[in-house]
Amino acid sequence: xxxxxxxxxxxxxxVWALIMxxxxxxxxxxxxxxxxxxxxxxxxxLIITSLAAVFIAFEVAxxxxxxxxxxxxxxxxxxxxxxxxxxxxxxxxxxDMVMPLEGVTLRLSINFQPILAAFMLLGIVSLAKSIxxxxxxxxKKLEGEV
Amino acid sequence: xxxSVKAVGLAVTVATIILIAFIATMVYSLYTTVATGKAIGLGxxxxxxxxxxxxxxxxxxxxxxxxxxxxxxxITTIVVVAPLGREGAGQPVEIASATxxxxxxxxxxxxxxxxxxxxxxxxxxxxxLTFLLFEEAEMYTNVAMSFTYAKAMTFSVSAEGxxxxxxxxxxxxxxxxxxxxLEDAVPVAKVWVGFExxxxxxxxxxxTVELRNAxxxxxxxxxxxLNAPSMTAWRGVVSIPVEDPSLVTPEGEVWLYVSIGGVxxxxxxxxxxxxxxxxx
Numbered sequence: 556x557x558x559x560x561x562x563x564x565x566x567x568x569x570v571w572a573l574i575m576x577x578x579x580x581x582x583x584x585x586x587x588x589x590x591x592x593x594x595x596x597x598x599x600x601l602i603i604t605s606l607a608a609v610f611i612a613f614e615v616a617x618x619x620x621x622x623x624x625x626x627x628x629x630x631x632x633x634x635x636x637x638x639x640x641x642x643x644x645x646x647x648x649x650x651d652m653v654m655p656l657e658g659v660t661l662r663l664s665i666n667f668q669p670i671l672a673a674f675m676l677l678g679i680v681s682l683a684k685s686i687x688x689x690x691x692x693x694x695k696k697l698e699g700e701v
Numbered sequence: 702x703x704x705s706v707k708a709v710g711l712a713v714t715v716a717t718i719i720l721i722a723f724i725a726t727m728v729y730s731l732y733t734t735v736a737t738g739k740a741i742g743l744g745x746x747x748x749x750x751x752x753x754x755x756x757x758x759x760x761x762x763x764x765x766x767x768x769x770x771x772x773x774x775x776i777t778t779i780v781v782v783a784p785l786g787r788e789g790a791g792q793p794v795e796i797a798s799a800t801x802x803x804x805x806x807x808x809x810x811x812x813x814x815x816x817x818x819x820x821x822x823x824x825x826x827x828x829x830l831t832f833l834l835f836e837e838a839e840m841y842t843n844v845a846m847s848f849t850y851a852k853a854m855t856f857s858v859s860a861e862g863x864x865x866x867x868x869x870x871x872x873x874x875x876x877x878x879x880x881x882x883l884e885d886a887v888p889v890a891k892v893w894v895g896f897e898x899x900x901x902x903x904x905x906x907x908x909t910v911e912l913r914n915a916x917x918x919x920x921x922x923x924x925x926x927l928n929a930p931s932m933t934a935w936r937g938v939v940s941i942p943v944e945d946p947s948l949v950t951p952e953g954e955v956w957l958y959v960s961i962g963g964v965x966x967x968x969x970x971x972x973x974x975x976x977x978x979x980x981x
Binding site: 656658659660661662663664665666667669670673674677680681683684687688690691694 | 702703705706709710712713716717720724852853854855856857858859860861862863864
């Protein structure tokens with residue numbers, strides 16, 4: 556692979572990393588949203604940072620390995636990893652918060668399991684799509700070799 | 702193969718966009734509903750005292766100005782009291798709980814319901830909580846509310862330890878100036894009874910006074926009507942004939958029975974001394 560091609564891929568990876576999670580992480584960090592959310596949702600930092608990090612890391616790897624079967628494998632792995640992280644960090648769709656308010660302890664619980672289930676379903680479909688793409692890629696390669 | 706993969710990819714993208722749009726509109730809708738400050742409100746509570754129970758009826762309304770329905774709304778209140786003694790607050794005791802369920806509040810509509818909290822006076826007597834009738838106490842309310850929004854997200858909010866002032870209906874119940882006089886040649890015992898009705902409810906019932914001598918024998922008994930509006934002091938004289946004046950002793954006890962809301966509280970035993978005889 557030529558140097559020009561490598562540079563092109565690195566730039567492509569950087570741009571897509573910015574689109575697929577980087578910009579969200581920058582907005583979250585630089586606009587003060589993180590500081591505002593921290594006392595209300597203590598686990599919000601972990602959820603957003605880990606999800607953005609997973610998306611960025613997978614996107615960079617996928618873009619760098621474009622044109623190989625690994626990019627499809629990573630695409631499927633990203634779908635599974637993002638859903639798994641979302642489920643784990645949100646306590647499987649039930650978030651509990653405690654807010655002291657003028658001497659009264661306020662407890663807030665949000666149950667969004669139906670929405671998490673929808674995201675999980677989309678993750679599984681994405682995985683299926685990646686498998687189909689990988690099979691298609693492998694068969695094309697085999698056809699080319701034959 | 703390529704076409705089907707493209708179709709699946711497109712379907713996933715469209716579904717993701719729809720899901721994110723749904724979450725965004727739901728959060729925005731809920732935020733605008735709550736931001737009005739009039740989403741949930743409580744009216745002026747009314748108090749009734751019947752069948753041995755004090756019922757506090759709190760009107761509540763839910764105004765759903767959002768884009769989605771609110772369903773399975775559940776509001777629960779638990780009232781806990783702690784007696785205020787000389788050594789600070791005592792062990793807290795649960796005295797009442799109530800749950801109000803509203804099945805659904807459609808978008809753009811308002812639901813009104815009465816949240817009824819009943820404190821059983823019979824239970825107060827049975828559980829030896831009569832201090833609530835005579836003494837100040839620290840009362841706390843624990844409130845829990847849950848609802849499902851857009852049939853997708855369930856919110857549960859609970860607040861513990863909301864301080865509520867408790868006013869005892871028979872605060873400072875006491876007797877004074879016990880005398881025995883002759884009225885139309887009949888010996889009559891007169892005793893002043895007083896208390897403050899610090900509760901939010903009007904008291905109406907009967908007060909029975911039993912006078913006992915130093916040997917515990919009843920020498921006079923009588924009943925007067927009791928009518929004490931909320932937040933007022935009541936003081937009245939109870940005049941009761943003495944059937945056998947030979948039983949009267951300078952020291953003894955006054956036994957009081959208060960009948961309110963279908964429940965009789967007593968005896969409240971108050972010793973007396975220095976009884977004054979007025980013979981013309």
